[in-house]
Amino acid sequence: MKEVVLGIDIGGTNTKFGFVDRSGTLLSEHSISTNVHASVESFLDALHENIEKNISALGEVVELIGIGVGAPNGNYYDGTIENAPNLRWKGSVNFVKLLQSYYDIPAVLTNDANAAAIGEMRFGGAQEMKNFIVITLGTGLGSGIVVNGELIYGHDGMAGELGHTLVNVNGRYCACGKRGCLETYVSATGIKRTIYKLLADHNGTSELNGVSFNDLSAELITEAAKNGDKIALEAFEYTGRILGMKLSDAVAHTSPEAIFLFGGLTKAEDFIFEPTKRYMEENLLYVYRNKVKLLPSGLQDKNAAVLGAAALAWQELEKSKDNVY
């Protein structure tokens, strides 16, 4: 019988989950809708039913020995999801406790970007590293910071929220209620906003002039940049400048060996990596210059969120083993 863990990635629209063995092989992956469920109880019923169906459909006999969950505003210490703006369940939801009423096995939860960082350390590009940062560029900007081989949870279990560090106190409105947060500039949504700002400011032609905000995407902007579209190229330069400056601040905090970028925006490759690296180096204190690698995630084409949640579960199981022996 093969031991597996369940990795669950809760998103605002869909929740993905999959069964992952100790070596990081994803045996099967599945998805259910998150936002059709008004209550977390209804969501968990649906999730449980789907897990059971798919665990029996696996080609081999497996034993489910642990669960890892990545969730927006996930609190590692309490196992709670706290006031996540893009989920329908409000307040502080003790997701781990609710989950354990279905599965009486070790379960652990953290935010999605923290899970991605643990996935990077266990199965991705950071397997030999002790100090690194993972930045996830999706609808928002998430981050997980690893120091001395351990993810930083901080005093309250919610460390690593670089998406809400300050770029401009009078800047763009953020879903969190503040203004000028990093993720309003640097994320798939952020670069769309930048394109619209540039289209408003400039009086020229751009192939993006015919695209609505809703239809605009990181992929379309990357395509336009490849075609030499000046607005798209300037948007990447602007995005890289802001990300590079804030990454230089991050280096001054924890001095990582590498910073990994993950998510759709990184498929723009050099359009985003080159200016980010250039502005990061320019803004680094001299003692840190030419030391910090800026790398694409080693899980880029895999289901990193599910693998990350599973990696968290494996890590936790090994920790509790350490406690026994």
Add this chain to the structure above:
Amino acid sequence: MKEVVLGIDIGGTNTKFGFVDRSGTLLSEHSISTNVHASVESFLDALHENIEKNISALGEVVELIGIGVGAPNGNYYDGTIENAPNLRWKGSVNFVKLLQSYYDIPAVLTNDANAAAIGEMRFGGAQEMKNFIVITLGTGLGSGIVVNGELIYGHDGMAGELGHTLVNVNGRYCACGKRGCLETYVSATGIKRTIYKLLADHNGTSELNGVSFNDLSAELITEAAKNGDKIALEAFEYTGRILGMKLSDAVAHTSPEAIFLFGGLTKAEDFIFEPTKRYMEENLLYVYRNKVKLLPSGLQDKNAAVLGAAALAWQELEKSKDNVY
């Protein structure tokens, strides 16, 4: 025979040192000039002579079992002082190795603010804390970040340089070669620069109009604020605004339980603490609000730099003991 360690705090002008027992009692403290010595070898000769003289002058018989050093640009991993702008010894100086040619006992070095953080944890206000930050406000702004009960050194041994995070890319010139670094605004020198900026901008009266830049000090500015001087009050508001905003960024990185402020500027008490706290809270992501304490250092009236260096030595001696048993 009483076991003691030697704590050494190397500053640009003077170097302080003292003998400290395991409980944090400073048996005696001394000072020699740093900047009269053009070479580190000449400095070490003088330091050694002074240590020997003062160790025999101690009232009791002691055994020196370790040395801790706090130094600008100190690299913990290598034991080196790297291109410190305010020291006359240029390049990378392997201070620990040189020191051990005089004393063949465990010796360890880090930057002065990191040493202050270890001192805070062992002998000061953070004795029960696992996650906190110490900010030292002197000529510049130093910082030491503790996570899970351990100081963050990072990949290269030089983590925790919040003084060189970015406030304004077109801002004030910094001694490090960059512009707009936090310490050009928030430090004893930074607030002097702010006073001069405000005196230039305003067309009013201030008791500080008669003071030259060289004669101006954090103490004089505090005195003026106590007298209700509007320029001095505005300078504290401005300084607290910038420090508060950057501390909110720091919280988003490592989510500390408390942030300790240390140094002359903190003697201004509420003039600096109140606006710093207010702007920090205002800029915090909602999940962190009303959780992070802003406190004066518990070593405020003691020789924190020497105690910190000594705490580092004690910590290192206990670590190596752990390795033996």
